[in-house]
Amino acid sequence: MSQLTELVLASGNAGKLKELGALLAPLGIKVHAQSEFAVPEVEETGLTFVENALLKAREASRISGLPALADDSGLAVDALDGRPGIYSARFAGEPKDDGRNNDKLLEAMAEVPEGSRGASYWCVLVLLEHPEDPVPLIVQADWRGEILAHPRGEGGFGYDPLFWLPDQGASAAELGAAEKNRLSHRGRALSALLLELERRSSS
Numbered sequence: 551m552s553q554l555t556e557l558v559l560a561s562g563n564a565g566k567l568k569e570l571g572a573l574l575a576p577l578g579i580k581v582h583a584q585s586e587f588a589v590p591e592v593e594e595t596g597l598t599f600v601e602n603a604l605l606k607a608r609e610a611s612r613i614s615g616l617p618a619l620a621d622d623s624g625l626a627v628d629a630l631d632g633r634p635g636i637y638s639a640r641f642a643g644e645p646k647d648d649g650r651n652n653d654k655l656l657e658a659m660a661e662v663p664e665g666s667r668g669a670s671y672w673c674v675l676v677l678l679e680h681p682e683d684p685v686p687l688i689v690q691a692d693w694r695g696e697i698l699a700h701p702r703g704e705g706g707f708g709y710d711p712l713f714w715l716p717d718q719g720a721s722a723a724e725l726g727a728a729e730k731n732r733l734s735h736r737g738r739a740l741s742a743l744l745l746e747l748e749r750r751s752s753s
């Protein structure tokens with residue numbers, strides 16, 4: 551890929567935009583929200599995070615005429631056989647709502663004992679140079695934690711108030727923004743993406 555100086559973030563999620571924007575802005579990459587180009591929400595018909603991220607990136611790149619970075623992510627809970635997984639945003643149905651999703655997760659986990667409440671956040675990032683890019687840059691990363699019985703903290707977004715990090719002694723919603731980006735599935739996926747981008751541009 552030629553030097554990346556500008557891209558569109560193929561997401562309608564304000565939390566993701568904030569987190570990815572904070573990581574990309576200092577690198578001299580001009581980041582546009584897809585709302586600047588009136589990119590509509592695409593139907594996430596894939597069965598994997600990768601497929602859904604590709605759909606989102608392709609549509610945003612097609613409409614904006616810019617390289618596009620998409621994030622498809624979610625929470626896979628051990629005791630729920632990996633659910634809500636790719637359906638995390640709509641766990642409690644449409645329209646998507648973090649509060650109702652968290653209530654549904656608490657309810658689903660009500661009988662699950664301490665010690666069996668492990669879960670992973672997953673994040674897949676896809677970067678397309680243009681809508682027909684045949685070699686998308688794809689990375690994925692996870693973040694292990696446990697599901698709390700009661701919400702804690704005001705930061706982050708989505709399931710963060712229920713995502714407990716034993717090593718930090720805090721929920722993801724109790725971490726500072728920079729700390730979450732340093733540790734999270736999204737922050738680590740972006741580091742991997744930047745490394746791969748560097749490798750490609752120097753080869």
Ligand SMILES: O=P(O)(O)OP(=O)(O)OP(=O)(O)OC[C@H]1O[C@@H](n2cnc3c(O)ncnc32)[C@H](O)[C@@H]1O
Nearest residue numbers: 561562563621622623624625638639707708709710
């Ligand atoms: O598809 P876009 O437009 O990017 O926005 P979205 O919110 O629909 O995003 P996804 O389809 O990728 O669904 C991801 C859901 O997983 C949850 N999630 C992902 N990363 C998270 C994080 O860092 N903290 C809390 N919840 C997260 C959150 O509920 C998201 O809505």
Ligand SMILES: [Mg+2]
Nearest residue numbers: 562594622639
């Ligand atoms: Mg979505």
